[in-house]
Amino acid sequence: xxxxxxxxxPAWQFAALLLxxxxxxxxxxxxxxxxxxxxxxxxxDKDWSVPPLADAAGTTLFHRWDIRCKLLTLIAYxxxxxxxxxxxxxxxxxxVSILALVLARSSWARVLMRLLAITGFLAxxxxxxxxxxxxxxxxxxxxxxxxxxIGFNLRGLTKALAIVAKATxxxxxxxxxxxxxxxxxxxxxxxxxxAPDMAxxxxxxxxxYLHVFRxxxxxxxxxxxxxxxxxxxxxxxxxxxxxxxGMLFVRSFERTExxxxxxxxxxxxxxxxxxxxxxxxxTDLALAFAWLAIGAALVVYDRxxx
Amino acid sequence: MTHDxxxxxxxxxxEQTIFSVRGLAYRYADDMPALAGIDLDVAQGDRxxxxxxxxxxKTTLVKQLCGLLAPSAGEVFYRGxxxxxxxxxxxxxxxxxxxxxxxxxxxxxxxxxxxxxxxxNQGLALAPAEEVARLALEQVGLVEMAYKAPHNLSFGQKxxxxxxxxxxxxxxVLILDEPTTNLDPRQAEIFLNLLREFAxxxxxxxxxxxxxxxxxxxxxxxxxxxxxxxYTMRELVSQRASLREHGLDFSFRLTADAPPHLGPAAAExxxxxxxxxSGNAAANAPLVSLQSFNYRYPDGTRALAGVDLDxxxxxxxxxxxxxxxxxxxLLTCLLGLHQGQGTFHFGGELVTARHRKSLWRRVGMVFQxxxxxxxxxxxxxxxxxxxxxxxxxxxxxxxRVAAALARVRLSGFEARVPLHLSGGERKRLALACVLGMSxxxLILDEPTxxxxxxxxxxLLEILADLEATLLLVSHDMFFVGELTRRTLVMxxxxxxxxxxxxxxxQDEALGSLNGLAxxxxxNCGNAIRELQHEHEHSHPHQHLxxxxxxxxxxxxxxxxxxxxxxxxxxxxxxxxxxxxHDHPPRRYHEHGHPGHDGDPHDHEHE
Numbered sequence: 001x002x003x004x005x006x007x008x009x010p011a012w013q014f015a016a017l018l019l020x021x022x023x024x025x026x027x028x029x030x031x032x033x034x035x036x037x038x039x040x041x042x043x044x045d046k047d048w049s050v051p052p053l054a055d056a057a058g059t060t061l062f063h064r065w066d067i068r069c070k071l072l073t074l075i076a077y078x079x080x081x082x083x084x085x086x087x088x089x090x091x092x093x094x095x096v097s098i099l100a101l102v103l104a105r106s107s108w109a110r111v112l113m114r115l116l117a118i119t120g121f122l123a124x125x126x127x128x129x130x131x132x133x134x135x136x137x138x139x140x141x142x143x144x145x146x147x148x149x150i151g152f153n154l155r156g157l158t159k160a161l162a163i164v165a166k167a168t169x170x171x172x173x174x175x176x177x178x179x180x181x182x183x184x185x186x187x188x189x190x191x192x193x194x195a196p197d198m199a200x201x202x203x204x205x206x207x208x209y210l211h212v213f214r215x216x217x218x219x220x221x222x223x224x225x226x227x228x229x230x231x232x233x234x235x236x237x238x239x240x241x242x243x244x245x246g247m248l249f250v251r252s253f254e255r256t257e258x259x260x261x262x263x264x265x266x267x268x269x270x271x272x273x274x275x276x277x278x279x280x281x282x283t284d285l286a287l288a289f290a291w292l293a294i295g296a297a298l299v300v301y302d303r304x305x306x
Numbered sequence: 307m308t309h310d311x312x313x314x315x316x317x318x319x320x321e322q323t324i325f326s327v328r329g330l331a332y333r334y335a336d337d338m339p340a341l342a343g344i345d346l347d348v349a350q351g352d353r354x355x356x357x358x359x360x361x362x363x364k365t366t367l368v369k370q371l372c373g374l375l376a377p378s379a380g381e382v383f384y385r386g387x388x389x390x391x392x393x394x395x396x397x398x399x400x401x402x403x404x405x406x407x408x409x410x411x412x413x414x415x416x417x418x419x420x421x422x423x424x425x426x427n428q429g430l431a432l433a434p435a436e437e438v439a440r441l442a443l444e445q446v447g448l449v450e451m452a453y454k455a456p457h458n459l460s461f462g463q464k465x466x467x468x469x470x471x472x473x474x475x476x477x478x479v480l481i482l483d484e485p486t487t488n489l490d491p492r493q494a495e496i497f498l499n500l501l502r503e504f505a506x507x508x509x510x511x512x513x514x515x516x517x518x519x520x521x522x523x524x525x526x527x528x529x530x531x532x533x534x535x536x537y538t539m540r541e542l543v544s545q546r547a548s549l550r551e552h553g554l555d556f557s558f559r560l561t562a563d564a565p566p567h568l569g570p571a572a573a574e575x576x577x578x579x580x581x582x583x584s585g586n587a588a589a590n591a592p593l594v595s596l597q598s599f600n601y602r603y604p605d606g607t608r609a610l611a612g613v614d615l616d617x618x619x620x621x622x623x624x625x626x627x628x629x630x631x632x633x634x635x636l637l638t639c640l641l642g643l644h645q646g647q648g649t650f651h652f653g654g655e656l657v658t659a660r661h662r663k664s665l666w667r668r669v670g671m672v673f674q675x676x677x678x679x680x681x682x683x684x685x686x687x688x689x690x691x692x693x694x695x696x697x698x699x700x701x702x703x704x705x706r707v708a709a710a711l712a713r714v715r716l717s718g719f720e721a722r723v724p725l726h727l728s729g730g731e732r733k734r735l736a737l738a739c740v741l742g743m744s745x746x747x748l749i750l751d752e753p754t755x756x757x758x759x760x761x762x763x764x765l766l767e768i769l770a771d772l773e774a775t776l777l778l779v780s781h782d783m784f785f786v787g788e789l790t791r792r793t794l795v796m797x798x799x800x801x802x803x804x805x806x807x808x809x810x811x812q813d814e815a816l817g818s819l820n821g822l823a824x825x826x827x828x829n830c831g832n833a834i835r836e837l838q839h840e841h842e843h844s845h846p847h848q849h850l851x852x853x854x855x856x857x858x859x860x861x862x863x864x865x866x867x868x869x870x871x872x873x874x875x876x877x878x879x880x881x882x883x884x885x886x887h888d889h890p891p892r893r894y895h896e897h898g899h900p901g902h903d904g905d906p907h908d909h910e911h912e
Contacts, residue, residue: 277432
């Protein structure tokens with residue numbers, strides 16, 4: 001049975017091995033943020049008089065796909081991707097997701113933003129797993145010269161890379177899943193698939209009012225700051241934050257009551273009008289089968305490559 | 307001698323009545339009475355101004371008319387049938403209620419989704435509902451934003467979008483709660499024009515009596531949950547005594563709009579103390595100095611572009627401009643909440659990133675929505691919050707809290723909960739919180755938003771006495787004229803004009819150019835001033851009153867009416883400037899009658 005292979009590195013090389021990927025990630029994140037902001041600023045003069053999905057980019061396969069089929073297929077496919085355990089199939093899944101993005105003509109700025117949101121979480125895997133994976137026979141472990149209590153397990157790194165690739169593949173797929181139909185239509189599709197109607201309505205209203213509550217919280221925080229409030233680790237801060245949260249809750253609660261009144265005043269009787277008429281065609285089903293076949297092929301590849 | 311405060315109302319014929327309210331009463335969950343003994347008839351096509359103090363029950367009453375609240379006693383009829391069950395469901399589709407805060411009403415994912423919500427509930431299919439919604443958005447000038455999310459709109463746009471949601475339903479009745487609050491004058495004028503074109507029944511709650519005068523023909527005055535007056539709009543605005551009684555006397559505003567030929571009423575700016583002569587350069591430096599100051603939002607949008615501004619110590623200046631001109635962003639930079647690019651000196655010192663965080667010690671601001679800066683459980687704690695951060699001792703804090711509350715006429719309110727105060731009281735409390743900290747620069751962002759005229763007058767009185775350097779951001783030209791001597795006009799993130807307030811007020815073209823058109827206000831003001839003109843003269847008039855009086859040998863007291871002629875002060879008009887008197891169509895006069903008890907009384911007795 002093969003032994004654990006220990007590769008002894010000088011301390012600076014070991015540190016570089018740990019810090020270089022982190023530095024690259026941080027730099028990439030900063031670059032992405034800047035790029036996204038610049039893109040965001042350039043899109044200010046968008047034509048809002050037509051549906052955002054009505055232009056040329058809104059006629060792709062994904063946009064035309066029946067929302068119920070699309071939801072079921074891509075969610076099932078995501079589970080198949082999550083079941084992969086090796087790097088190569090996971091990277092293939094990333095390639096499939098990128099293909100989906102190209103087919104859906106997704107906004108790269110938004111895609112990058114989505115990746116940015118999970119970068120920190122994924123970086124944690126890349127750092128922690130190689131350092132904590134137990135050394136099995138046949139593993140290659142990098143250690144610092146003279147320090148034997150810490151080692152960088154390359155098998156842990158491979159596992160982390162597989163997780164990162166799977167997470168990236170699924171995160172990328174969320175873009176064609178969620179942005180190729182308006183949110184109300186997507187939620188309507190979920191309701192048609194059996195999700196509680198009330199849950200869909202709550203998500204829709206939350207999406208609208210989270211912005212309002214965020215603005216309220218920002219204004220209140222500014223109101224506190226201009227009277228000298230600074231967060232510290234003392235009782236006064238705790239009291240002030242409790243008052244702030246209490247007041248935010250009261251205001252939010254009062255607003256929900258007013259919103260409900262406004263809805264009733266315009267004829268709401270417990271159900272939102274359907275935002276679209278859904279029709280399933282043969283091509284929708286064919287696309288669903290094709291996509292699931294790709295998922296199944298990835299699983300087979302994963303099992304065979306082991 | 308007492309006078310009946312509610313003269314008999316001319317009720318519409320039953321077939322014309324759209325709302326009929328009988329003996330309506332309502333109590334809140336904590337058993338506090340909100341409405342009592344309300345009797346009201348609204349005819350089809352009526353245009354009613356619903357006015358009264360903050361907290362007089364106006365919003366509660368309109369919620370009853372929409373069936374959003376169930377009466378504790380009495381009944382509300384719509385088109386002759388009680389608002390209940392399926393009739394209530396149907397009525398809601400015919401009655402449009404515009405809420406004060408448009409965010410409450412814009413719950414759709416996009417504007418067109420929102421505007422189509424009502425028509426869909428009326429039974430229209432998706433495509434026709436969207437067509438109707440598109441037409442409504444076109445009506446309010448927002449069709450080019452049909453697919454924009456509501457949270458990406460400015461306040462004025464949101465307000466118009468909320469109205470589009472109602473207009474799309476083609477309502478029979480439109481009920482509006484403070485439609486012009488926080489709108490710049492141009493947006494208010496757009497609103498006014500839209501509402502003028504509305505052919506149905508209109509009920510409008512507002513403290514903006516000039517707006518109401520232009521829009522409504524009938525006025526219903528609520529006082530502590532009861533209808534106190536129900537008469538024509540002309541009658542309402544012509545009686546200063548009655549307006550004052552209900553906190554509605556906005557006449558103090560009319561003096562500022564007075565054309566020069568009407569006399570010395572034109573606004574005389576409040577004098578500011580001249581800076582003390584000093585040889586010290588720092589002492590002579592402006593309190594605030596911005597040079598080539600820029601600010602971009604995180605998404606890259608430019609909010610301030612090359613702002614150059616000096617504010618002297620003790621100076622009182624106003625910043626005006628359309629919604630989105632960059633006024634509030636400039637304020638947040640002055641407060642140190644945002645870090646712009648360019649040079650910023652405060653009190654002669656360069657404001658660096660580190661200094662920026664301590665600007666709160668020298669700059670105070672009263673926010674547009676004062677609820678944003680009130681979060682403590684009691685008034686006393688609220689005012690003490692900033693003082694504690696300044697490091698004041700307990701005794702000093704107590705002393706300064708008391709002084710600040712006294713200054714804003716809130717002494718005795720120490721233990722009250724800020725959340726439970728009226729709008730005007732909260733505004734004054736927010737001011738006390740800032741004044742307690744003795745800022746060198748006091749910034750007021752739309753101080754009159756949501757205040758009733760009595761609250762405005764009191765606020766004006768308080769602000770006129772302040773000694774701090776004052777920076778006022780307001781669409782309210784009267785306040786600008788009364789409180790400041792210098793006006794900056796902002797447009798697209800730049801200071802477009804910097805001129806004396808008097809000069810700015812006289813330049814109508816400049817005002818219109820920057821979304822500050824107030825011509826109709828001036829015209830209304832002149833018309834109302836004419837209505838309020840009064841001097842003593844004789845004319846025959848009617849009284850309904852109760853007092854002891856004698857019929858031959860019988861001495862008794864009961865309400866009775868009769869017509870007689872004697873001199874008294876009365877609001878009236880002089881058509882074409884002649885000596886002749888043209889009296890508004892009033893049925894009753896309320897004024898004293900010395901010695902009237904002994905006059906002969908010829909009236910019928912049952």
